[in-house]
Amino acid sequence: MADPDSRKGSRYANQDILEFVERLHAPHDPALERAFRAPEEQGLPAIQISATEGKILTLLLRMIGARKVIEVGTLAGYSALRMAAALPADGRLISLELLPEHAAVARRNAAGFAGRIEVRVGDALELLPELQSFAPADAMFIDADKGRYPEYLDWAIRLLRKGGLLLADNVYLFGRLLEDSPEAAAMRRFHEQAARHFDTVCLPTPDGMLVGIRST
Secondary structure: OOOOOHHHOOOOOOHHHHHHHHHHHOOOOHHHHHHHHHHHHHOOOOOOOOHHHHHHHHHHHHHOOOOEEEEEOOOOOHHHHHHHOOOOOOOEEEEEEOOHHHHHHHHHHOHHHOOOEEEEEOOHHHHHHHHHHOOOEEEEEEOOOHHHHHHHHHHHHHHEEEEEEEEEEOOOOOOOOOOOOHHHHHHHHHHHHHHHHEEEEEEOOOOOEEEEEEOO
16 A cells, blocks of 8 residues: 555655665775765765665666666766676777866776776867767756756657657755746746656655657
């Protein structure tokens, strides 16, 4: 029987439970741990996905047999490592990062996947057109500036194959999704457009992760 309070979020998972299941189901090897700790240790923003969210990316990419993946927003490379772990030896992940200093950290962290992960530096909306030769991609993960999610979605529609996987983090907009602001309006537009072009669901992670399969 469903929990009548389930719509309010989990009321059973305390911090000890979360830490137990994360250690068991989403453990780190040394490379993942290094990338996960990099923001704190190297002065980058502490805004990357959690270990559990990273493992979700890995499993979803494995489920669709992904070989070609695009990431918008690299930071220290932790999510790129999680996704690269799902790819075959000849798979490829192209990650787009605005800031050269972040890209440098990510490249060091991704050294063990040098043949699988490529980090490109620049404005994603200027770099995405260059990926038309990479298309059709199997998946795109969006985790960058939130006000431009609708524009990134336009490119996901162009670059993903039918049946391709759309993933986007922070789609609750840090709890501000329903506020009256341009950024919140953009994120709501992203949700609405994604639902039109993809078969979608929003996972109730701490700040929401949208998952969609391209249907048009």
